[in-house]
Amino acid sequence: MMNELVAKKYVKALAKEFDFETLQNVSEVLMALAEALNDDKIKAVIYSPEVSKEKRSEILVAALSGTKSKEIENFIKLLVENNRVELVADIATVLQSYIANQKREFSGIVYSDSDIDEKILNELSTGLGKRFDSTIALSYVKSDFDGIKVEVDGLGVEISFSRSRISDQIVDHILKAI
Structure with missing residues (x-):
């Protein structure tokens, strides 16, 4: 949670500095870098106390040399x-969210708990999208x-x-009507 708060400050600064298209490119670069930093061998080098800050900077900047962005x-x-x-x-996750x-x-x-057809998912996506003035992509996960x-x-x-909640409400309504 604390990391996310700090990441939001960096994203705010990035959003001020770059136009929207460049920000999307920065997001892709940071996602790729985040993925690379997940590798155990790279972690061992980058986070090693024996590696100086200057050397860390050199390694990471060299990895990003293809971006050609100062x-x-x-x-x-x-x-x-x-x-x-x-x-x-x-930062990459918060930036993607932004x-x-x-x-x-x-x-x-x-x-x-029951299977949901792709057509129904599309209808739900469209309906929610209209309601919230957005484009929403939904995926299905089977659960209990x-x-x-x-x-x-x-x-x-x-x-x-919830099926049980709806059933309970129907029973309550019928009992009140009697």
Whole structure:
């Protein structure tokens, strides 16, 4: 959680510095770097106390030499200088989320104990997209939830319909009517 808060500050600075298209490229670069930093051999070198900050900077900047962007190189050097290299994955994730919010494109998950047809997923996506003025891509995950639950993280939306709850409400309504 603390890492995410710090990552948000870096993303805010990146968003101020770069235009939207460049920001998307920065996101791709950071995602690739985060993936590389997940490798155990690379971790051992980068996070070794025996490796100086200058050497870490050289290694990471050399890995990004294909980007030919002084701004990205300076950003990586800043992360190394402030001992924040471990935040690269968090920064990349927060940056992707920021870009999705700007583009109004979100992904969500539908949980249910019964199989859900692709057509129904598309209808749900379209309906939610219209409701929230966004493009929403939904994927299905089979679970033991008795009903249907839809979660769209970027929007903070969670919708659920429980079969047992609906049955209980129908019984209560009938009993009140009698």
